[in-house]
Amino acid sequence: MSLNTGGCSRFGSTLVIAEHDDTTLTPITLNAITAAGKLGDDVAVLVTGANASKVAEQVAKISGVKKVLVAQDDKLKNNLPERVTPVVLASQKQFNFSSIVAGASAFGRSVIPRIAAKLDCAPISEVTEVHSADTFTRTQYAGNAIVKVQSSAPVKVMTFRSTSFTPASQGGNGSIENAPSADVKVESSEFIGQELSKSERPDLTTAKIVVSGGRGLKSGDNFKLIYDLADKLGAGVGASRAAVDAGFVHNDMQVGQTGKIVAPELYIAVGISGAIQHLAGMKDSKVIVAINKDPDAPIFQVADFGLKADLFKAVPEMIAAL
Amino acid sequence: MTENVQHSMNPFDEIALEEAVKMKEKKLANEVVAVSLGGPKCQEVLRNALAKGADKAIHVEVSDAEYQKIEPLHVAKALQKIVEKEKFDLVFLGKQAIDDDASQTAPLLAGLLDWPQALYASKVEKPGDDYLQVTREIDGGLDTIKVKLPAVISADLRLNEPRYATLPNIMKAKKKPIDKISTKDLGLDLTPQTTTLEVSDPPVRKAGGFVDDVPMLIVKLKEKGLIKT
Numbered sequence: 001m002s003l004n005t006g007g008c009s010r011f012g013s014t015l016v017i018a019e020h021d022d023t024t025l026t027p028i029t030l031n032a033i034t035a036a037g038k039l040g041d042d043v044a045v046l047v048t049g050a051n052a053s054k055v056a057e058q059v060a061k062i063s064g065v066k067k068v069l070v071a072q073d074d075k076l077k078n079n080l081p082e083r084v085t086p087v088v089l090a091s092q093k094q095f096n097f098s099s100i101v102a103g104a105s106a107f108g109r110s111v112i113p114r115i116a117a118k119l120d121c122a123p124i125s126e127v128t129e130v131h132s133a134d135t136f137t138r139t140q141y142a143g144n145a146i147v148k149v150q151s152s153a154p155v156k157v158m159t160f161r162s163t164s165f166t167p168a169s170q171g172g173n174g175s176i177e178n179a180p181s182a183d184v185k186v187e188s189s190e191f192i193g194q195e196l197s198k199s200e201r202p203d204l205t206t207a208k209i210v211v212s213g214g215r216g217l218k219s220g221d222n223f224k225l226i227y228d229l230a231d232k233l234g235a236g237v238g239a240s241r242a243a244v245d246a247g248f249v250h251n252d253m254q255v256g257q258t259g260k261i262v263a264p265e266l267y268i269a270v271g272i273s274g275a276i277q278h279l280a281g282m283k284d285s286k287v288i289v290a291i292n293k294d295p296d297a298p299i300f301q302v303a304d305f306g307l308k309a310d311l312f313k314a315v316p317e318m319i320a321a322l
Numbered sequence: 323m324t325e326n327v328q329h330s331m332n333p334f335d336e337i338a339l340e341e342a343v344k345m346k347e348k349k350l351a352n353e354v355v356a357v358s359l360g361g362p363k364c365q366e367v368l369r370n371a372l373a374k375g376a377d378k379a380i381h382v383e384v385s386d387a388e389y390q391k392i393e394p395l396h397v398a399k400a401l402q403k404i405v406e407k408e409k410f411d412l413v414f415l416g417k418q419a420i421d422d423d424a425s426q427t428a429p430l431l432a433g434l435l436d437w438p439q440a441l442y443a444s445k446v447e448k449p450g451d452d453y454l455q456v457t458r459e460i461d462g463g464l465d466t467i468k469v470k471l472p473a474v475i476s477a478d479l480r481l482n483e484p485r486y487a488t489l490p491n492i493m494k495a496k497k498k499p500i501d502k503i504s505t506k507d508l509g510l511d512l513t514p515q516t517t518t519l520e521v522s523d524p525p526v527r528k529a530g531g532f533v534d535d536v537p538m539l540i541v542k543l544k545e546k547g548l549i550k551t
Contacts, residue, residue, distance in 0.1 A: 078465075080467065081429065081432075081439060082438050082439070085433070105461050106441070106442060106458075106459070106460040106461050107460075107461075109425050109426075109429070109441070110429055110439065110441050111429070112429075113394070113425075113426040113427075113428075113429035113430045113433065114429045114430070114432060114433035114439065115433070116395070116426075116430065116433070117395070117398065117429070117430045117431075117432075117433025117434045118433050120395075121395075121515065122393045122394070122395040122514070122515035122516050123394075123395070123424075123426055123430070124516065125423070125424045125425055125426060126423070135519065139423070139524070140421065140422055140423055141420075141421055141423070142420065142423065143524060144523075144524065145521050145522070145523070145524070146521070146522045146523070146524050147518055147520070147521050148518070148519045148520040148521075148522075149516050149517065149518055149519060150516070150517045150519055151515060151516050151517075152515050152516075152517070153515040153516070187470060188437070188438040188469065188470045189438040189439075189440075189467055189468065189469045189470065190467060190468040191465070191466075191467055192455065192465075192466040192467055192468055193465065193466050194460070194462075194463065194464065194465035194466070195463050195464045195465070196462040196463040196464075197462060197463045205461075209548070209549075233549060241479070244480075245479075245480075250463065251444075251459055251478075251479075251480060252459070252460075252461060252462060252463050252464075257420065257423065258334075258417070258418065258420075258478075258479060260461075265548060266543070266548045266549075283524075283527060287543075287546060287548055288527075289539065289543070295532075300529060300532070301527075301529050302527045302529065303529060303530060304529075304530035305530055305531075305532075305533050305539055305542055305543070306529070306530070306531065306532045306533065307532065307533055307535070307536070307539050308532055309535070309536070314536050317536040318536050318539070318540065321536060321537065321540050322540070322549065
């Protein structure tokens, strides 16, 4: 057994791949920067995109960021994984990072394994804890097993679960430089357009309070009750898979193993039975409230406060009382 | 524990297979081949895939002991070799396996092959000869991309409703071929890069009990400082 696996502890440097919408850094990158700081000495952040310079200015001011690499190019608009990967590989060739990481979002999960394949490294998904430069914890079986793993990959290529790391704060003074040039091919994939759900409510994954509705709501129209309660509480709105499959709400609101993972201060589950796939997405919430008319619903086994009641009576009563 | 527990095809793989079979039914594909890597039990999964419309199947055999240490990177490398040999134009995978929850194989394979990838697909269309238009489920909603063939696609839950295998099709599937191939035939190195040090149960959450009514619930939440007084 070697004592200094890959020399990471001394010369450790990590590249974080930034996610942004051309104007603002996505909050999950702040969680990833915190996690990256636990891996070794230096944290560099790569910002790619058509408007990368503007976002890079923000990134340089984040605490813990030593260097920002910028790849501004119209070819990198919308950051398709096929186009971002060569930029990451060119950066890796020049700087020889010991880890390459991103937040475990749809973006991070698309780009990180692609990079790992190119480097012949086994990637590690949704890390929830960093023990050392090569030892990490992640969950399996819908959060029902906690697995501590050691990676001998020459480069640790990972995604971090956002809810497990606090967001990095402001107050950094990183340098900004251009990323090494890469041969970005454009013919293999092309971005056509997107249809984002517009909402004034707090983002589901970062909201302090989340109100979620399930099959018990019975219709999409009845989901108004959930929205009204959420608005009273300044909460984000989630849903169970049953509610999404029944067409009550759009899938980007789904909380669970195959949807979003949330860990707010307060999670209010309304008309949700609490299938294990749903629990996987919310059981790290600080306080869980369940409102359900079935006293045997599994959700009550994890709820700090259970209310056995008809949601169509209880929720309007709550809205009126708040 | 994986012995004597109920196993079945990963739900996302069923969706991936269904989409492939649908493409064949629309005459957009000539042949659908199902591939599985694992121990002898994979045969059942592959028979099921054949009963649902795959034309033939390939079983990459690994021993149960080896399988314990198989990583998504190994699976992706096995698929890469098969894809290169069989000259497929399109690979459908599920977005994640519900056991390891890694969600890696599709983008790993795309990277190894240097093919474009469309992950978390909720709609797949073929408006042109050499490309697909794919609607993807992303964090804030949906996006649509075009990928040039050959490509790798991973299926999200809402891509389709997988069909059931009917009894006549289950009978017919018994006559369809399953090719067996070993990881040695493929020249695969199965050295793991990740060692499991420890598996533990997640911290148990204790149920807090019931409150009588809404006013009581609000009092409790105010006491905890979770909602404003």
